[in-house]
Amino acid sequence: MSEASSGQGGxxxxxxxxSVNGHDCRVWxxxxxxxxxxxAGLCGLPRWTPVLDRLAExxxxxxxxxPGFPGATGHDRLDDPLDWITATLDLLDGVGLAGAxxxxxxxxxxxxxxxxxxxxxxxxxxxxxxxxxxxxxxxPADPFARRPGSRPALCADPERLEALLAxxxxxxxxxxxxxxxxxxxxxxxxxxxxxxxxxxxRLHRVRCPTLVLWxxxxxxxxxxxxxxxxxxxxxxxxxxxxxxxxxxxxxxxxGAVAERALRFLEAAG
Amino acid sequence: xxxxxxxxxxxxELPDDFAERHxxxxxxxxxxxxxxxxxxxMYNEFLDELEHAAEVGFDAICVNEHHSNGYGLxxxxxxxxxxxxxxxxDAALCVMGNSLALYNPPTRVAEEMAMLDCMSGGRLIAGFxxxxxxxxxxxxxxxxxxxxxxxxxxxxLVMRAWQEPDVFTFHGRFNQLRxxxxxxxxxxxxxxxxxxxxxxxxxxxKWCAERDYVYSYLSYFxxxxxxxxxxxxxxxxxxxxxxRNPFRAxxxxxxxxxxxxxxxxxxxxxxxxxxxxxxLHLSPKWVGPPGYVTEATLRARxxxxxxxxxxxxxxxxxxxxxxSDQMKEIVDRGYVIVGSPDEVAEQLRAxxxxxNVGHLMLLLQFGNMGADLTRHNxxxxxxxxxxxxxxLFEDEWEDRWWPRPLGAADRATPRAVSS
Numbered sequence: 001m002s003e004a005s006s007g008q009g010g011x012x013x014x015x016x017x018x019s020v021n022g023h024d025c026r027v028w029x030x031x032x033x034x035x036x037x038x039x040a041g042l043c044g045l046p047r048w049t050p051v052l053d054r055l056a057e058x059x060x061x062x063x064x065x066x067p068g069f070p071g072a073t074g075h076d077r078l079d080d081p082l083d084w085i086t087a088t089l090d091l092l093d094g095v096g097l098a099g100a101x102x103x104x105x106x107x108x109x110x111x112x113x114x115x116x117x118x119x120x121x122x123x124x125x126x127x128x129x130x131x132x133x134x135x136x137x138x139x140p141a142d143p144f145a146r147r148p149g150s151r152p153a154l155c156a157d158p159e160r161l162e163a164l165l166a167x168x169x170x171x172x173x174x175x176x177x178x179x180x181x182x183x184x185x186x187x188x189x190x191x192x193x194x195x196x197x198x199x200x201x202r203l204h205r206v207r208c209p210t211l212v213l214w215x216x217x218x219x220x221x222x223x224x225x226x227x228x229x230x231x232x233x234x235x236x237x238x239x240x241x242x243x244x245x246x247x248x249x250x251x252x253x254x255g256a257v258a259e260r261a262l263r264f265l266e267a268a269g
Numbered sequence: 270x271x272x273x274x275x276x277x278x279x280x281x282e283l284p285d286d287f288a289e290r291h292x293x294x295x296x297x298x299x300x301x302x303x304x305x306x307x308x309x310x311m312y313n314e315f316l317d318e319l320e321h322a323a324e325v326g327f328d329a330i331c332v333n334e335h336h337s338n339g340y341g342l343x344x345x346x347x348x349x350x351x352x353x354x355x356x357x358x359d360a361a362l363c364v365m366g367n368s369l370a371l372y373n374p375p376t377r378v379a380e381e382m383a384m385l386d387c388m389s390g391g392r393l394i395a396g397f398x399x400x401x402x403x404x405x406x407x408x409x410x411x412x413x414x415x416x417x418x419x420x421x422x423x424x425x426l427v428m429r430a431w432q433e434p435d436v437f438t439f440h441g442r443f444n445q446l447r448x449x450x451x452x453x454x455x456x457x458x459x460x461x462x463x464x465x466x467x468x469x470x471x472x473x474x475k476w477c478a479e480r481d482y483v484y485s486y487l488s489y490f491x492x493x494x495x496x497x498x499x500x501x502x503x504x505x506x507x508x509x510x511x512x513r514n515p516f517r518a519x520x521x522x523x524x525x526x527x528x529x530x531x532x533x534x535x536x537x538x539x540x541x542x543x544x545x546x547x548x549l550h551l552s553p554k555w556v557g558p559p560g561y562v563t564e565a566t567l568r569a570r571x572x573x574x575x576x577x578x579x580x581x582x583x584x585x586x587x588x589x590x591x592x593s594d595q596m597k598e599i600v601d602r603g604y605v606i607v608g609s610p611d612e613v614a615e616q617l618r619a620x621x622x623x624x625n626v627g628h629l630m631l632l633l634q635f636g637n638m639g640a641d642l643t644r645h646n647x648x649x650x651x652x653x654x655x656x657x658x659x660x661l662f663e664d665e666w667e668d669r670w671w672p673r674p675l676g677a678a679d680r681a682t683p684r685a686v687s688s
Contacts, residue, residue, distance in 0.1 A: 079415065079442065145407065148557040177571045178564065185560035189414035192406075 026071025031056030041106025044069030054258030068186025132199030215245030366396020391456030414560030485519030546594030610653030
């Protein structure tokens with residue numbers, strides 16, 4: 001039911017599964033070279049996306065699905081952020097990403113940061129618009145309170161989100177809707193009600209070099225939160241804005257995200 | 270047949286342009302619309318109405334729980350039930366109910382309901398709704414993906430707290446208590462009757478059947494739309510080998526009685542249109558938080574929608590036309606039953622038989638209905654409709670889910686109040 005065919009030029013990614021808490025989590029891989037872990041954002045990956053092709057041009061991209069997101073079940077066993085962090089660490093271990101670079105987007109970036117803070121072995125970290133912090137003076141928007149059947153405002157270009165979520169001809173109608181609903185439930189399960197996972201208490205333990213990317217048109221998380229992350233992370237941090245991109249920066253600006261991430265990951269020192 | 274008098278306790282003075290100028294009656298309804306001085310009047314008027322209903326012979330009076338809601342002023346139904354316990358004598362007190370996951374720890378439900386059962390001499394019906402998304406996930410911040418698991422665990426804790434005579438430890442997934450030992454304990458043994466107000470999910474029906482609880486369908490849209498749900502419920506009972514005792518079920522119906530149907534249409538038009546136009550003016554963004562509906566229920570719904578769409582070949586398939594707020598449609602669609610006493614009695618008898626429901630919960634105050642009309646509706650119903658319905662089911666079936674209070678000799682009489 002999930003779409004593994006890639007964009008221009010590449011062949012379909014390799015697919016296998018690892019088990020977390022007894023539940024299978026799909027892993028997609030493409031490209032060669034140094035491994036690069038990728039944890040996707042809200043909605044997960046119902047299909048392979050263009051940014052992954054770009055990253056796969058220079059790295060072996062390893063894309064595990066988090067519990068509840070397309071390709072993986074088991075979210076209903078995770079009751080609090082600590083359970084989610086444990087599952088993420090298990091997942092990263094299971095795909096052999098210890099010591100590797102890690103890119104996270106949105107809710108995936110939340111767990112990437114949490115994993116890096118809580119003993120996960122991360123060489124370099126790229127965080128694209130992570131949840132996890134909360135400031136009452138400038139709160140995030142609520143991505144969940146929406147008219148049923150409507151799409152959340154996750155991209156500056158709604159067509160990009162539609163391209164991610166629209167059911168392909170080959171997919172079963174019922175299963176596709178269930179998959180989409182389950183991904184939302186998984187995100188809500190971690191983030192409800194404020195998106196505050198108390199990550200603020202742990203960010204000081206992130207010691208690896210980190211790049212924080214934020215879309216200039218993020219309608220969910222305030223761009224000012226990038227600086228909050230930068231201030232709290234102990235390791236050396238760079239912050240960059242991706243002009244015109246919404247919350248799911250990787251969907252709106254795959255080229256820019258891939259280019260800046262690779263440049264950062266390949267920098268000396 | 271049991272006839273219960275249900276009050277939602279709506280704020281009766283929402284402005285005429287409420288639906289046009291405000292987005293929602295629930296969750297983020299403007300607090301400035303609530304005038305506490307008027308609220309004082311409303312609460313007292315509503316409690317008068319419930320007490321009066323008890324006096325004129327309704328089998329039970331009912332209160333319920335809502336939060337941040339302009340049509341339901343009872344965040345705490347137990348407070349209301351406590352007042353009613355003192356000022357009524359024979360009517361059962363149907364608390365419909367405590368939204369279990371919202372009480373921390375759930376032991377509080379066991380305690381307060383035990384208090385109510387003692388204070389009333391054993392007249393409590395314990396209702397345990399899961400609670401709407403608005404009440405639970407948005408007003409109270411409950412995680413929609415965890416709500417049902419928390420509800421079931423809270424239920425287990427309450428049932429143990431009522432029944433285990435010794436101190437026990439509760440090692441739950443969400444609740445951990447080392448010394449559970451509630452004091453007081455309910456009059457009714459092993460526990461007060463448990464009723465579950467539910468929607469239409471098969472899981473709820475199965476659970477009610479397993480636990481021998483009453484399944485109560487509290488729809489605001491009356492018997493025509495309720496028929497399908499109750500049919501599904503009884504099919505499930507058949508499949509589980511349960512008898513078709515109508516007292517396994519409860520159903521909510523709005524009713525307006527007058528001398529004639531025309532008079533009823535006239536008298537009850539404004540309150541009905543107020544209810545369906547203003548009270549149910551809800552922003553759709555609150556109704557479907559992710560995970561509130563279980564995957565199994567969602568799958569059944571989606572499968573049904575997909576099948577209907579395939580049949581009709583239309584993208585709109587599966588969507589009914591929206592609820593109406595006009596009296597003619599309100600009555601035609603069966604949201605409210607109106608008529609002369611005989612007409613109402615005949616219709617309600619048919620509803621009870623067709624839906625096979627032995628507990629009819631009647632909304633005789635609804636919308637912005639004032640005290641005079643509420644009393645008129647209540648008295649006319651009690652005098653002329655009730656006698657025509659009382660006997661139904663009584664010969665063939667036993668109501669095993671009704672309170673068994675202390676005998677008359679053991680009942681206290683609260684002191685009279687001098688003003």
